[in-house]
Amino acid sequence: MSIGEGVQARLAYKKYASGVIIENELADSDADLGATGAQVLRRLQSTLDLKSTFNPSQEVREDQQVVDSRKGSNWVEGSISGEWSPETYADLFEASFRGTWAASVTGSETDFTSVTLNSAGTITFAAGDPVAKGFRVGYPVQFANLATAGNNGVNFTILAFGGTSNRTLTVFPAPITETADTAFTVTQKGKSLILPSRQADNVNRKFGFEHYHPDVSGGLYKLFTECRVGGFKLNMPAEGNCTIEHMVRGRFMETGTGGPFFTDPDPETDTGIFNSVNGLLRVHGSAAAVVTGITLNMDRKLTGTACQGQNFFPAIHVQKAEVGGQITMQLTGGTTFDDFKNETEIDLLSQLVTGSASNADSNIIYCPRIKLGSAINPLQGEAAQIVTADFTALKYVGSGAGIPQTTIQICDTTL
Template sequence: MGTASGIYKQVAYKEEVVYGVIPAAGAAQAVRRVTSSLDMTKDTYQSNESRTDFQLADFRHGARKVAGSINGELSAKTYADFMAAALKKPFAATAPIVGASITIAGVDGAYTITRAAGSFLTDGVKVGDVVRLTAGALNVANINKNVLVTDATALVLTGLVLNATPLVAEGPIAASTVTVVGKKTMIPQSGHTDKSFSIEHWYPDVPANEVYSGCKVSKIGLSLPPTGMATCTIEFMGKDALPGAAQYFVAPNPVTTTGTMAAVNGVLRVGNATVANVTGLSIDIASAQSGDPTVGSNTVAFMAAGRVLVTGQMTATFNSTALRDAFYNETEISLYAVFTADNSAAADFVAFSIGRLKVSGASKDDGEKTITQTIPFQALLNVAGGAVKATDLTTIAIQDSAV
């Protein structure tokens, strides 16, 4: 028997059909990670008997539980299943808009894509979506570029190019296609899903494995520093663990190969303005889970879902009063963040849209340095959004180019 080494450890998962029941071994998914800390714990009880020998005579194990996290670097598709589980809605595509007559105009940071007929709003395009012009006899400078939508009306999308290269004014160009890239998920108004996963740690150098069942996402933490890699932490609460000596999820689908994201690549818009003074951003999606032990069972029979709460924090240099005043005046603002794998025109990306939030602080540091504000925020249901509206009726939406 060998000694386990972290570099050899393999992590794979599969969605469960029945909560807490490990699914069939085929078609599991291997997952990229920096660390994976899932483990099984037990409640413990000790006897309270008063004894003349002054000693403790019994100690028992109680309910079994699984807890821990998978920590990784943010990349397209890699953690999409867990994001969809946290938001309680599968990723879904927006149908491409085909055969449109398109005119392109505007300036850098505020290009316009105008259609001659139909409605972008009816077709489901929202502020915060990343779109591409994917077909038509358009200038090559306008084809297959990631464009973040910053405003939307029935006939006009206003947007900025994520890699800051120019669009060329032209049109109308007949038979063009506008595509919302990849797929989106969001906290829905109804039809919420309640997904659980079985997750395996496989140690081939021992050999040994542990399959953790009934794992539900309890929190997703996104950290987007000004330098270094963007990171993603997925926390789980689960039911039980099954140890063994052989790999259970044999030959899982290989890990994703999409590029790792750094916060320096992408765009951040706060309060309808593109900002360059933010020195850090974190977003936490807490998807509450709770379960109670029952008499006669050493595991929790079911993990019940609670509200999905979205909070976060920005740090920003104090070169504008806009964020401070949003706190002082309790002004509702929006936040749209897109992070790309590289600086190419059609780079993979993950985008986060929060249409309505309130700032809950604006403290400032001091010293012989640039003064920085710390801006915590609470995201709220965007009641102004919805069908045939410019924004989504949700607290947070996530778009992934590679799903």
């Protein structure tokens, strides 16, 4: 008998064709999920497991012992964690948001007549309205066919709109100065995802996740069925790779031997891993150079309720999206304390890239409205003094140009 090794194990997943959970029956994995069309998922670990309540007898007996215990409802609970890379976790993000990745936006000289680029960090169109066209703060955009070759194929992140009809874009990185060019295309790179504003736009999704151990009993699998994804934890340290963890809750676990349930799944993605040393971090409208770490979490508090006559939950309930986190930074002044004391609403934009190339794959996280819940700065040690600020993200309800009406937006250039 062989003992299972972690390096041999495979984690794979697949979306069900329907996200509906039927309250009084479990899904048929062969018919409702199917063995083909799955995806191997990169991971650090998966803590998914089948849980159950146990109810030992409370009888008081003459022998002063417990002689019976009954098993209660089953459910699946745990999380899937990995080193954060673009594309890899797109399906799980979409499930947590209950939204849908939106297709990219494209424009050209037909929409804007001409474009002028300035090394001060601005791009200005001569006509049209890029916001009305669909461009937003936090979008990465690329130009093609510009006369200055160095401005083509660069991922410029939009930081703000200004000027007449929002035609002046503040961007990062700064472009090469170029006079008015009348032959070009400008395209949002990848897709964007926000929390839906209407109930009708919320989408329920459910997944099957498989742990496959090829070195145990000729192939042992554990298939976790009808799983909802209900939030994530993003960790962006000053040094080291960024990590991601998705919270999962499901209804049941099936097991089998002789091979995997998912046959011939698509291989793992091959995108690079994010490291916070590269990219951009902007807090309160300014690039931050002294931040030593950020965590950003979404919690949707997945729950289930036991009912009589069946040993599985009739539903997995997804609650509202609570978004928040923590920023740690070196002490340089009193702005953070003032923001905390005055309940000042600020923004947070983090662009994470997989390398130093101007068109490196990236994810851009944008929270247009956050409030600090603390600003802790104990006097300690002899090195740099650290401020720790917890924050809560809120839905943006203002009218700023090109700012999405959401609590959080993600853009992924690989989609």
